[in-house]
Amino acid sequence: MYEIYFSESEEGRIDDIALYESRLDSIIEALGASGDFSITFVSDEEIRKLNSQYREKDEPTDVLTFRLKDDESFPDFGFSEELGDIFISLDAVGRNASSFGVPFSEELTRIMLHGVMHLMGFDHESNDFTKEEMLLKQEDIMTKLGYKC
Numbered sequence: 001m002y003e004i005y006f007s008e009s010e011e012g013r014i015d016d017i018a019l020y021e022s023r024l025d026s027i028i029e030a031l032g033a034s035g036d037f038s039i040t041f042v043s044d045e046e047i048r049k050l051n052s053q054y055r056e057k058d059e060p061t062d063v064l065t066f067r068l069k070d071d072e073s074f075p076d077f078g079f080s081e082e083l084g085d086i087f088i089s090l091d092a093v094g095r096n097a098s099s100f101g102v103p104f105s106e107e108l109t110r111i112m113l114h115g116v117m118h119l120m121g122f123d124h125e126s127n128d129f130t131k132e133e134m135l136l137k138q139e140d141i142m143t144k145l146g147y148k149c
Contacts, residue, residue, distance in 0.1 A: 002028075005040040013041065013090050014108075023109045023145070027116055030141045035083040037119055039112065044091040062092035063111050065118035086115035106147055113138055 002024060004017065014020065024039075042050075044060035052058040054066070067084040088111050097107035117134060124132040129139060 001036050003038045005038060007040060007042045007046055009043045009046065010041045010090055019105070020108065020112070024112055024116075026145055027109075027113045027141070030144060031113075031116060031120060033083075033116055033120055035081040035119075037083040037086060037116070039086045039088060039115065041090050042087050044089050047087055047089040047092070050087055060089055060092055062096055063088050063115045063118075065115050067119055067121070083119040086112070086119065088112065088115065106142075109145070109147070110138070110142055113141060 004021070004024075006013070027033075047062075047064060048058065048060040050064055051061050054064070064087045065084060066087075068082050088108070090108075093108050093111055094104060096111070097104045100107065117138060122134040122137070124134040126132060127135070129135045
């Protein structure tokens with residue numbers, strides 16, 4: 001199960017939230033994901049602050065994920081189905097879409113997929129879409145969802 005939130009600055013920026021809920025359901029099914037998580041849509045400034053605080057990178061990014069099980073010192077008693085939290089900058093999604101020449105809705109779907117994959121433990125060292133296993137799988141799933149990658 002997931003919850004979708006908007007920071008105050010981003011409230012109302014997405015007209016058809018049901019469309020993205022449907023896409024998120026397809027992502028979860030394609031990945032075989034289970035567990036609870038949240039997605040919060042934020043501005044560049046808000047994600048920059050999070051990136052600075054938690055990754056010591058004082059710059060905006062498109063997506064940040066906070067996996068509950070990232071910290072091995074946290075005991076896992078097997079009771080929680082909580083995966084973690086995803087933060088997505090809608091400003092960055094817009095820039096990405098423009099840069100890659102794809103519709104905003106496609107790029108937002110890709111970024112949601114990317115975040116869910118990180119929550120499931122997938123990772124990548126670079127943004128090389130020709131070599132990184134996670135990114136290759138991501139684009140394969142995008143193709144299965146009906147996008148031409």
